[in-house]
Amino acid sequence: MLTAIFAFGSCGSFSGRNIITLFCGGVRNETLNVTIHYPFRLNEVMLVSANSTLCGRPVQETHLVGDSAFSAEVFVAVAIMAFCYSMATLLIYLGYMDSYRDPQGSSWPQTDFFLTILFATIWLVCSSAWAKGLQNVRDATGTAGIQATLSVCQAQGVVCEVTERANMRSLSVSVVFGFLNLVLWLGNVWFTYKETPWHSRTPPAEEVPVRRHVPVPI
Secondary structure (H helix, E strand, O other): OHHHHHHHHHHHOOEEEEEEEEEOOOOOOEEEEEEEEOOOOHHHOEEEOOOEEEOOEEEOOEEOOOOOHHHHHHHHHHHHHHHHHHHHHHHHHHHOHHHHOOOOOOOHHHHHHHHHHHHHHHHHHHHHHHHHHHHHHHHHHOHHHHHHHOHHHHOOOOEEEEEEOOOOHHHHHHHHHHHHHHHHHHHHHHHHHHOOHHHHOOOOOOOOOOOOOOOOOO
């Protein structure tokens, strides 16, 4: 449960700022401030407003490039659902264990087993997708990404550089906790399987034919 909390907490609460410096080569240098936050719809983050002038050159309205909102939002949603499911199963284990293990028609162990497999699979997919989405955010907000996005950076004598980057350590931590949740849920697959009738079912013992002693005629 704690790993799920750390996963969605470190991702969903992120907000940071990049400072971009334009070295204009003889003209007064320019500075841009860009705020990055969850859910990382970068194409909605304005880099330069309309009718702006940078380094003595007119610049059109420019936004960052990319959109990692889907992978981030799915990652957070899965973490929240995993936390809620873990809380519900914990209550069942503590208060209704007899009903949980009732062999007379209780299907909860099988349901728990299949849902655990489902969560493990989803953790693999969403953690991988969010790891890729985070890398896209890093690329789009780095120096190379800004230079490719901002047209004035292509002008002769103008050098664009991200001089102060937002600390994305918490986002890296969220990816680590995502894959840690994957490992934990894979381990839970075995424990939930042990509670199912398929594991506890013992094959019927084979009947051994009784050899009768036949008296030998005298």
